Amino acid sequence: MFDIEKIRQDFPFLRQTIHGKPVVFLDTAASAQKPQVVIDAVTESYTNNYANVHRGVYTLSDQATEKYEGARKTVQKFIHATYFEEVIFTKGTTEAINLVAFSLLDTLFQPGDEILLTEMEHHANIVPWQLIAKRKQLTIKYIPVTDEGELMLDKLPSLVTKKTKMLALTHCSNVLGTINPVKAIIQTVKELCPDIAVLVDGAQSVVHQRIDVVELDCDFFVFSAHKLYGTTGTGVLYAKKKWHEMMMPYQGGGDMIKEVSLQETIFADAPYKFEAGTPDIIGVIGLAKAIEYISAIDILSLQNHEQQLLDKATQMLKTIPGLKILGESKHKASVITFIIEGFHANDLGMLLDLSGVCVRTGHHCAQPLMTRFGVKSTVRASFGIYNTLSDADKLVSALNKAIKMLA
Ligand SMILES: Cc1ncc(COP(=O)(O)O)c(C=O)c1O
Structure with a gap:
């Protein structure tokens, strides 16, 4: 009930x-309002369990690390990712899409390649692609939208070519409310172009339905905590393991390295190589609490x-x-x-x-x-x-x- x-x-x-x-x-x-349990988790973490993660040998740091990494497992279970390292914490949906675009800029895309988007995308799923398209001479194509607000999927065979490297589309439109049949779309585009990468913008969908990234067969899935009754400043990038090698670090800094010399750096493995700097520790802990709350309904x-x-x-x-x-x-x-x-x-x-x-x-x-x-x-x-x-x-x-x- x-x-x-x-x-x-x-x-x-x-x-x-x-x-x-x-x-x-x-x-x-x-942005969603917050339940008391999320507010309490944030307050409690700042009050009693606060320290930086992955660094200390002392109790408080261990506790914070345990909660932060525990949150990664909570997210993994929530979206049914196969491996915990497929869950990368970001600032939000916007940063997650930028991370994918820029980390693959030199390894996936060649001049002349194509990116397929839809006419119903949020700017967060248009502008990053335009930025890399300009840098690398890529072409962006768009799946058109009908008057009812649905994607014209009959156009897919003419829009997907051998040069299409990425399809990035929203699972649910933030304007029209339309829930796109992403599973069927992914199946179709992968039949047309087996090597294509598909990014699903789940910023709106994750709130209304349960997500199974394996069942969807998407390569990337992104969402923000603040729309899921969590706090601002935290987001998730699910990146299928097969892409990790090809993805170059999006930012450099502390916590994402194995070894640094004055000449060069050996990066840590995923997910850490994509999480440079002190993360939004408390936001991530709040996200785990929000997921627990919503999952109980x-x-x-x-x-x-x-x-x-x-x-x-x-x-x-x-x-x-x-x-x-x-x-x-x-x-x-x-x-x-x-x-x-x-x-x-x-x-x-x-x-x-x-x-x-x-x-x-x-x-x-x-x-x-x-x-x-x-x-x-x-x-x-x-x-x-x-x-x-x-x-x-x-x-x-x-x-x-x-x-x-x-x-
Ligand atoms: C469909 C969709 N994608 C992306 C975003 C961007 O999310 P954020 O601002 O949390 O990065 C939004 C936010 O409204 C959205 O509705």
């Missing part, structure tokens, strides 16, 4: 009011709850004259992006705030997708584990109030 009232008790942010109204937080796709009940939220909010929003939803895929996460003709998204967002309703407005770091749909700025309501069906009511009544004020 999914006990929403019990879950809401776990999130202290819900006890506050905004402009005198109970907070209705509908911006979880940007029955995923089918959670998905069922999110589907109800999505269905109810979609139905109610559609009653508002002039409201158009971007993305109506059959396979959708609880993310609804919309425009209302005649009203600016920012004005709506600011008036919603006066009713205690927090939504994101703007381009959501997906300007090419905005261009595809011919819009500049939209409102996005995204639901998390703590939202109730009455939050959907509050969103729609606050919107109606805002429209009246602006009309």
Whole structure:
């Protein structure tokens, strides 16, 4: 059973009011609120178990190292990676994608090679590839998106060539909510081009479904802790072991070496060769706690709850004259992006705030997708584990109030 009232008790942010109204937080796709257990784990680690990792011979450092490396095993189990060294800690999804792009720049890519992305990517999965494309004279191609917000997968045979070295695509769009059939896509592209590497951006999907990187058969899978009810500044790169040799260190520094002389460095093995410097120790410990928390919730009940939220909010929003939803895929996460003709998204967002309703407005770091749909700025309501069906009511009544004020 999914006990929403019990879950809401776990999130202290819900006890506050905004402009005198109970907070209705509908911006979880940007960053999720934190349960008390994560806040406590962070506080406890800073209070009693804090020291740098991998360095000391003293008890506190050993304890911190044990927790940090224990967190790696928690992540390994959570995404079903085969080896613990396939889990690399980063600052977030963005850094994880940059790490993959730049570590393979000279070993995977030759001038003239191609990278395949999709039109629905977050800037984090476009800009790093554009940066390396410019350096190495690579061509970027994009899988187009239909009016319903789904990928045009019939185009794959013409888009994947012998020169396609990388397919990098989102598992779930942060704007359209579309959940892409990545397993089938990976199967198809690997049939067309067996050596292709596939990176899956799981920043949005990891929150809504269980991930099995082996079953997906992806080469890289990336996500951020802060969207998974953990803290900011921590992320994960799953990198399949077969790529480790080919990936050059992305940054140099302490903790990623076997030996350094004045002339050269012998690097440590993965994952450490990709984790230069003092990592976000406490963020990683918080991530493990967030994973423990979310894993204890029955995923089918959670998905069922999110589907109800999505269905109810979609139905109610559609009653508002002039409201158009971007993305109506059959396979959708609880993310609804919309425009209302005649009203600016920012004005709506600011008036919603006066009713205690927090939504994101703007381009959501997906300007090419905005261009595809011919819009500049939209409102996005995204639901998390703590939202109730009455939050959907509050969103729609606050919107109606805002429209009246602006009309
Ligand atoms: C689909 C997707 N990819 C990548 C990112 C970037 O994540 P971060 O800013 O945590 O690195 C986001 C953040 O909104 C996202 O939604």
